[in-house]
Amino acid sequence: NRDQIPYFELAANHRAHLTALVTTVATPGARLCVLGAGNCYDLDIERMATLFAEVHLVDLDPDALARAWKRINPLVRPRVIRHAPVDLTGMLSELGRWRSLAVSEEEVRLHPGVTAAAINALVGGPFEVVVSACVLTQMQLSILEALSDQHPLFVAARETVNLTHLRTLSRMLTPGGFALLATDVTSSHTYPLGEVDGIADLRPLLNQLVAAENVFQAVHPARWHAMVVGDPVLTREVRLSKPLDVWLWQINPMLAFLVYAFALRRHDAPAMG
Template sequence: MKPNTVTRAIQDQVEANRSGMGHAETFAGHRARLTQEIAARAPAGGKGRLCLLGAGNAFDVDLDALAARFNEIHLVDIDGAALEGARSRVLPGARGQLHLHAPVDISGSWDRLGEWVRRETQVDSWRAEVAPAAARVVAALPGPFDVVVSCCMLTQLQLALLQEIGDRHPAFESLRGLMNAVHVRVITGLLAPSGRGLLVTDLTTDETYPLDVVGPDADLQKLMADLVSVGNVIHAAHPGLLSAEIRRDPVLAAAFNVRFPVGPWLWHNGPERIFLVYGMEISSKAGEAQTRDKTDNKTTGEKMAKAPAMEPGSSEMPAGTPAAATAGTRLGGEPLGIVEMDNVIPKLYEDLIEAEANSLGWYFHAESARPNLGFAENYGGFYHMSYDGLADNPVGSAINAVLVPLLFIFCDKAKIPFNNLIRVRLGMFAKTPIDVEYHNPHVDFYVPHNVALYYVNDSDGDTVVFNETSDQIDLEQSARHANEKKFTQLKRISPKKGRMMAFDGRHYHASMHPM
C-alpha cells in the first residue's frame, strides 16, 4: 500500500471532476430525473435540509431547482474546487443556501487503509471497523438532514479501492464489503428522525451491455432485472448486497425501511459513457409511522412497508398491494386484496424456471408446515432452500438468479412496493391418493411480512388462504385449531404454470398435494 493513499484519492477525484467539465449538457436526462426524485422527498414548506454526498461538479442535480424546495443544501466532496465551481454556477439569490464541505473523505477510511490491508485477521473482524469509519464521516458534517443523497458515489469509492490494492489482494473482498457497509451507515447516520436517504448508484455500463441502443420507451426495470439475473452488474452496486446492509443488521432493520429500485434510468456521462442507474430509498420507520398517524387516507402502498417473505414450486416472495385483486377480499381487516396474476413473465422465462427447478437438489420433510408441533396428520413434501436471509451467512443457490428478477417484474406489474427479502423456498409435493381438503395451516413467520407464490408448473394441488391470522392464533394454538378443523377458508388458488399470487403473510395458509 502506498503511503499517500489520501493524497492519491484526492488527486484522482480532482482529475475526474476536471475531465467532466464541458460535458454538463450530456447529464441533462440524469440530472432531471435525480432532481425530480430528490424534490419529491423534500419536506413541505421548503424549510428542509438537504445533504448531497459526492456532489463534485454538481452536474447530477439542478441546484437552482432544489434551492426552491430546501432551505439549506450541503454539498460534500473531497474536491473543494469542484464545489466552489458548482456554487458559482447557481443563481446569486440561491448561493447563500449552499454550504460547502471539503475535503471530506466520504469513505471514512482512506487514512486507515494502509494499516488495514497489512493486518492479518479474520474476515469477521473487519465489521468492527464499520461503525467508527461511518462515525468519522457523520461527525464531519452538520447533520441531521431531512434528505441525504449519495450521488453515484459508491462505485467511485469502490473503484478507488480497486486501483489502490487490486482485486488479487487477500483483503480486497473484505474491504469491498466494508466500503458498502460504511456508506450505508453514513447515510442512515446523517438522517433526521423522519428523514429519507437516497443511495443512487450506477449499476451497469455500456462497456458490458449496449446501452446506446436502448430506446426511449424501453422497459428499464425489466432490463435491470435481466442484467441482475445474469450478473452483468457492478458487483458492489448489486441491490441485494446494498439492501442486505440494513436487513441483516438488527439495529438498522428495526429502525429503517428499504425500497428499491427507484428508477432505473440512463445516465449519459460525457459523450462516450452511458450507465444504467437506480436508487435505493432508506426511510425511518418512526417517521413513516408518524406520517401514517397524520392521515386518514392510508394507501395500500403505505401498508406494505413491512418485511416480506419469498416460496416457488410454489415460490414464496415479497408481496403487497393488489393489482388484479379478488373483489371483496379483505385481509386482516385491512384493505389488502389477494393479488392473482397470470402470465407474469414470457413463456420462455417460465420454461427456464421449470427446467432449473427440475435440476435442483431436493430434500424431504415429513411435515411440510411445522414439524413436531402436534398436528394430528403429517403431510410430507420436498423442499429446496434457494435463499435464507435469516441465516448467519446467507448464500443463494443458482436458481435464485432467475427467481429474484421474477419478483421484481411481479412487483412492478402489480404496483407493489418492494422492501426486503427474507426467504426464497421451493416446495414440491408428489401425487398422493389421500383425499383431504388441504395440508396443515401455518404461517411462515410470526412477525409482519408478506408472501408471494409462483407456480412453476400446472397442478391440481390448490393453495388455501384462511381468514384466521397470527394476530388471532399464535404458534401454540395453531395445531389445536387445525386438528379441530376450525380454520375457515378465505380463498383457494389453483396452481397454473406462470401464475403468481400475493397475500398478507399474517394469514394462515396451506398447501395441497396433487391427486
C-alpha cells in the first residue's frame, strides 16, 4: 500500500471503471462494504458515501485506511467506517502450522465457513453491496511467499483462500444483495498492455489471454464457476455473472494490470450480466 501512495492519478481509469460498476447496484439506504480497501485508490469513496447510507472499508493495513480517511471530505466522513487490521484469508496467523503440515483435513474443510462468519460479524454485516477490490491476488501472494508453490499444501491453501473469499462475499450479503469481485488477471510483464490502451471493450482480450494461459492461475476466470458448482453452500446461496467489464489499471509508471470483474448475487436478487 505504501508503495502506491504516489500513484493515485495513475489509477484514475481503474477507479472510474470499478466506481461505475458499483454505482449500478447502489440503492437508497443501502450499505456498502469494500474488502481490501487499502489506500482507497480502487473506488471514488466520496462518491460512494453519497450513494450509500454507510461505507465500510476493510483492510489488513490500518495505516493505509488512515491515509485514505484523511483524503475524504469531512462532510461525508461520518458515513465511512474503517475496519483494520482484518485478515481476509483467516490464515495468516496459522501459516506456520500450514508450513509444518500441522493442519488437519477437518480444519481445512471448516476454514471457509468459520472465517466467513467471523469476518461478517467483525465488520457488522450483512450488507446490500460488497466489493472485493483487487485484493484476492494479494491474498494469494501472501500464501505463495509463505509456502512456495513446491509446498505439499500449496494447492490446498490456494484453493482454500479462493473458497474462503467467495464464502465471505456470500455470507456478507443481505437477501437480494450483490457482491462485485474485481481482480487483476495478468500484467504488462507478460503482455504488452500499453498497446490496448484506449480500446473500449477488452473482454475479447481477456478471452484471448485465457486461451493462451497468460493469466494468473489463482484467479483464472474458469475457477469461479467450478468452485460454485463444487461447493454446496455457494450453489445454494449465489449465482455468478459473466465478466461484466475488463479494463486496464496502471499501477505505477512501469507496471499495468488487466482487471476483470464479475458479480455474485443471492438467488433472490435480479440478474446482473
